[in-house]
Amino acid sequence: MLSPEQALASVFDAIDEINAQLPDGMRVEKSPDTSLTGDQSPLDSLTLINLLVALEEVIARQRGEAMQLLDEDLLGEPEGPYSTPATLAAYVAKAA
Amino acid sequence: MTQKVEPQSRLTLISDFNADTLARTLAATASALDVRVAPFGRPHEALADCGRETPDTPTTLLVWTQPQGAVAGFRDALTFTPYDQQQVLDEVDAFAGLVMAAARTCRAVLVANWTMPPSARGLGPLDHKAHIGLRHLLMRMNLRLADALGDLPNVFILETDRWLSAAGGDAAWSPKLWAAAKVPFAPRVFQSAAQDVTATLDALAGRTRKLLILDLDDTMWGGVVGETGWEGIALGGHSLKGEAFLNFQHRIKALTNRGIVLAIASKNDEAVALEAISNHPDMALRPDDFAGWRINWQDKATNIADLLEDLKLGADAAVFIDDNPAERARVAEALPGILVPDWPADPTLAASTLDALACFDTISITDEDRSRAALYAAERKRNAAAPAPGTSPDEWLAQLGVNVTVTPLNPGNLTRAAQLFNKTNQMNMATRRMTADELAAWAEQPGNTILTFRVADKFGDYGLTGLLGLSIGDDTTTITDFLLSCRVMGRGVEQSMLHAAVNWAQHHGQDTLEAQFMPTERNRPCQEFWTTSGFDRTGDNLFVWPLTKPYPAPGTISLVSEVAA
Numbered sequence: 001m002l003s004p005e006q007a008l009a010s011v012f013d014a015i016d017e018i019n020a021q022l023p024d025g026m027r028v029e030k031s032p033d034t035s036l037t038g039d040q041s042p043l044d045s046l047t048l049i050n051l052l053v054a055l056e057e058v059i060a061r062q063r064g065e066a067m068q069l070l071d072e073d074l075l076g077e078p079e080g081p082y083s084t085p086a087t088l089a090a091y092v093a094k095a096a
Numbered sequence: 097m098t099q100k101v102e103p104q105s106r107l108t109l110i111s112d113f114n115a116d117t118l119a120r121t122l123a124a125t126a127s128a129l130d131v132r133v134a135p136f137g138r139p140h141e142a143l144a145d146c147g148r149e150t151p152d153t154p155t156t157l158l159v160w161t162q163p164q165g166a167v168a169g170f171r172d173a174l175t176f177t178p179y180d181q182q183q184v185l186d187e188v189d190a191f192a193g194l195v196m197a198a199a200r201t202c203r204a205v206l207v208a209n210w211t212m213p214p215s216a217r218g219l220g221p222l223d224h225k226a227h228i229g230l231r232h233l234l235m236r237m238n239l240r241l242a243d244a245l246g247d248l249p250n251v252f253i254l255e256t257d258r259w260l261s262a263a264g265g266d267a268a269w270s271p272k273l274w275a276a277a278k279v280p281f282a283p284r285v286f287q288s289a290a291q292d293v294t295a296t297l298d299a300l301a302g303r304t305r306k307l308l309i310l311d312l313d314d315t316m317w318g319g320v321v322g323e324t325g326w327e328g329i330a331l332g333g334h335s336l337k338g339e340a341f342l343n344f345q346h347r348i349k350a351l352t353n354r355g356i357v358l359a360i361a362s363k364n365d366e367a368v369a370l371e372a373i374s375n376h377p378d379m380a381l382r383p384d385d386f387a388g389w390r391i392n393w394q395d396k397a398t399n400i401a402d403l404l405e406d407l408k409l410g411a412d413a414a415v416f417i418d419d420n421p422a423e424r425a426r427v428a429e430a431l432p433g434i435l436v437p438d439w440p441a442d443p444t445l446a447a448s449t450l451d452a453l454a455c456f457d458t459i460s461i462t463d464e465d466r467s468r469a470a471l472y473a474a475e476r477k478r479n480a481a482a483p484a485p486g487t488s489p490d491e492w493l494a495q496l497g498v499n500v501t502v503t504p505l506n507p508g509n510l511t512r513a514a515q516l517f518n519k520t521n522q523m524n525m526a527t528r529r530m531t532a533d534e535l536a537a538w539a540e541q542p543g544n545t546i547l548t549f550r551v552a553d554k555f556g557d558y559g560l561t562g563l564l565g566l567s568i569g570d571d572t573t574t575i576t577d578f579l580l581s582c583r584v585m586g587r588g589v590e591q592s593m594l595h596a597a598v599n600w601a602q603h604h605g606q607d608t609l610e611a612q613f614m615p616t617e618r619n620r621p622c623q624e625f626w627t628t629s630g631f632d633r634t635g636d637n638l639f640v641w642p643l644t645k646p647y648p649a650p651g652t653i654s655l656v657s658e659v660a661a
Contacts, residue, residue: 020124020287021117021121021124022120022288023123031593045277046114049273049276050117050273050283052547053270053272053273056272070272086256
């Protein structure tokens with residue numbers, strides 16, 4: 001079981017991991033409301049995919065749980081579970 | 097850590113997979129690098145485009161393909177059907193041909209070798225059998241590619257397996273990222289690759305570390321020699337720690353064979369430490385292996401600064417290894433530019449930590465490199481042989497018996513000349529950087545020549561240490577390049593070079609010889625020489641010599657010219 005707070009911490013850890021691979025100007029702000037999808041998002045689809053795969057690895061490492069978070073159908077939903085770190089954390093907590 | 101690369105360097109990635117993650121990681125690793133990605137999935141077409149020179153021709157190419165993406169025959173072999181090895185190798189030759197064509201228009205081409213996941217069993221025990229095994233075929237393909245590209249001085253094959261290993265072997269491959277975005281590898285692979293690529297770009301730009309400075313106690317051997325005497329230190333002797341330190345020393349010794357110079361900075365009693373280095377039966381490194389040392393109780397950063405001044409090297413040419421984190425922090429803080437790697441407390445990890453350092457990467461190894469440690473040892477003895485009281489500088493130089501031999505650029509000295517061209521900073525008038533091919537092409541243009549200078553004295557041979565570029569104009573010959581290894585500065589070689597330049601220009605019927613000094617952050621010693629050279633300073637760092645008069649060679653130098661009259 002993951003609480004929403006724990007899930008959000010894992011999302012931020014995943015953001016740290018992908019930020020380490022991104023140049024200045026492409027890094028993702030670690031805020032619950034950062035837009036991760038849609039036209040307002042600074043992330044392109046590849047960065048979002050990398051973030052979701054990194055989050056799966058973070059959870060596997062921290063919790064020993066294998067989660068399948070990357071769902072192609074959800075990638076195109078601007079208001080879906082991937083839209084912000086907060087919604088993503090809620091999605092993770094619910095799925096865990 | 098952001099690494100240095102040449103400003104305005106452009107790198108184009110050519111791949112059969114989505115290389116955007118690599119491009120971003122490279123941009124994060126080396127912020128000065130302009131990274132572009134060719135449309136993925138069409139590596140052959142992208143290479144062919146690079147072979148046709150355009151204004152967008154990249155300065156450097158990185159070609160990273162999966163074997164099945166570059167060679168269709170390998171894709172067939174993946175289905176376990178018998179393959180025609182010759183047909184596959186012909187495809188490799190064709191791919192190599194495209195790389196060669198691209199290399200003619202690029203400054204350098206980096207090619208990642210082909211690999212496949214270690215967990216892929218292929219045909220199991222049959223996998224190394226000819227004409228059926230996948231790994232047998234892959235090894236053949238890599239060898240064929242390396243042989244085809246091996247003679248090109250600006251093409252370098254990079255070790256993909258190292259990147260995959262650093263990312264955790266099988267964990268390096270990401271079937272999920274492949275399915276979602278046509279990215280075959282986990283991001284950690286690209287981080288390792290980016291570090292390797294930037295290290296290679298640094299090597300191309302001549303930013304190779306030349307000096308390894310070592311602590312002694314618990315770094316080069318186990319224990320404190322001042323307390324136990326050399327008989328009590330852990331080195332060799334079939335103990336775990338002793339074997340670990342001895343293995344580390346052997347790896348250090350190996351570095352000297354590729355041109356890395358060694359020095360010591362240790363808080364110790366000098367006589368006690370040198371006794372250990374001289375007398376311990378298992379010591380792999382002896383005093384003659386070191387270009388210099390500071391073994392005393394003074395501040396290490398100050399000692400290292402003194403050492404660097406003695407060796408005429410900048411901090412950015414040096415690496416400092418010490419087991420003590422406080423000493424490492426002090427040196428790193430006091431000497432910006434010096435590389436101070438984190439060092440493992442476990443001595444069994446020391447050798448592999450040293451072997452993993454990318455800072456010694458170089459794009460060529462010359463005879464001068466291989467003998468550099470001996471050159472510096474000779475220099476230490478030279479300095480130790482102090483002139484008798486009352487000896488004038490000229491008398492001392494005459495006693496040294498300096499010989500200078502002038503030779504035009506030729507295929508035998510081209511590699512070393514290009515290396516000198518790209519590595520020399522302090523005594524470099526114009527700081528032009530050119531590859532061996534570019535240098536040779538420039539020298540072949542009508543009116544241009546490159547003269548090289550070999551220097552020796554009674555203590556040893558410095559090798560090829562000076563280089564002049566000369567270009568004939570209507571009445572004026574221009575010294576385009578004037579560079580000299582800092583090892584031979586101040587011995588009259590500089591004046592011998594100008595003597596040779598004046599003679600050459602006079603022989604070609606010119607009226608005037610001029611040189612435009614181009615200041616950089618590093619070449620103030622060169623400017624100081626030019627201002628005292630005797631040339632007239634007629635403009636903003638423009639130095640002129642009328643060719644109606646000779647430029648005398650120093651009387652202390654024996655000058656031999658192999659330049660055709």
